[in-house]
Amino acid sequence: MSMELRTLMAQVSQYAGIAHKEDIARLAPQLPPLPQGWHPNGDDAAAIPGPEGYSLLAMEGFLNAFVEQDPWFAGWCGVMVNISDIAAMGGRPLAVVNALWNHDIDHAQQIFAGMSAAAETFGVPIIGGHTNLRANQAQLAVSILGQAKQLLSAFAAQPGQVLVAAIDHRGAFRAPYLNWNAATQAPAQRLRGDIALLPEIAERGLASAAKDISQAGLIGTALMLLESSGVGARIELDAIEKPQGVSWADWLCAFPSFGYLLTTDQASLPALLGLFHSRDISASAIGTITDDKQLWVRHDAQKVQVRDLGSQPLMGFRPESDTASAP
Missing domain, CATH: 3.30.1330.10 (PurM-like, N-terminal domain)
Structure with a gap:
């Protein structure tokens, strides 16, 4: 890898999609309370x-x-x-x-x-x-x-779980933005079947937390998921599957037409990966969920902290346990 990990993470962290998510924190505190028993804002x-x-x-x-x-x-x-x-x-x-x-x-x-x-x-x-x-x-x-029928939620990640990335690689960037288009030329029945995987995963209990990879890219989306759940993660860069010929900087900032981060336990991991692989969607375990609210990325001997969400919130949405204990 020619680029230093610290340089790469700094470039990804400065990507405009993440900055847009930070804007939410300026407005989130003004939201009125939700009715009792409703799912929290931020998903x-x-x-x-x-x-x-x-x-x-x-x-x-x-x-x-x-x-x-x-x-x-x-x-x-x-x-x-x-x-x-x-x-x-x-x-x-x-x-x-x-x-x-x-x-x-x-x-x-x-x-x-x-x-x-x-x-x-x-x-x-x-x-x-x-x-x-x-x-x-x-x-x-x-x-x-x-x-x-059954929710997947960015508020449901637990320490000790596995972080999974599932992305359809059968596409290309649509210039001038980093939109990874694997949809407009794909058969309709294939696209409908791919989308149907997520409710199947929820109803079979194969994952607990999920978030689609948005304009903030894989790293930015991971931060949003972690913040909502009040957890951290350790991501192995080399475990992320990447299309040939695409740079790490572009891929980590890409907005894929089909791309999700999910968390699951070790027992459910083979079945979860198998569902995606059965439809020729790239999916792999890319890291583990931790209890420290910090996102770290590792490559070989290099290890970089991307963000400490405990001291530097992103969107400002917190899990109910944090909200309940706040003054």
Whole structure:
């Protein structure tokens, strides 16, 4: 490895996706308390308890430059990333709505074409939204409704568990961003079957915690999961499977179309990895969960602390045990 680990981790930590997550901490303390018994804020989707599990609600907004430069793919991602959020919670997607602001009808139609293509591919209908074609710039946000019988949650990681990364490598970066696209050319039935793995994992109890790898990349997503659970982790860099020809800096900051971090125990690890491998999805144990709220990455003799979440929070969402003991 030509790059020093400390240099690599500094580069990854400065990636804009992680900085965006830090912005959340400025607003999180102002959120009102949730109803008694509800799932805490800070997960990939809101989980509203009901008589047969949980209703799931999530939303994604998109960078204006991305929407302007690549409208069809922005529309596709509007549906796809919301579906990933529902899957990360162990849920099945039901329907999406959107809010689209634009000033160019042709550009807006490209966005809608991408959304429609993704909705048809994944079998998730678009059932409404809000449209304004008299705005001064293109803006897109998409929200989704889902249902889960059994939750996966970023708040459920436990010390001693194994950290697993599962990412579909059958794609390529879509310039100019680090979006790893393994979806737009894939068969619809394969994509639907891949997404269905996550609720199966939840219902079989093969993992407890999960989070989809977001714009913050693998390391940033790991930090969000660890912060929510009030734990730390030790990650082995060489255990992370990486496509040939892709640099570590790009891969650790990539936003994959199918990518998840999960935690599980040693007894369930073979079955969990086997499910992903049966669908030709790369999956491996990349580290262990610890009780110290620190994320460390190791490569050969090098070892670097990425962040101490105990002294330097990321999003500001804390597990209920920490909240209960706070003054």
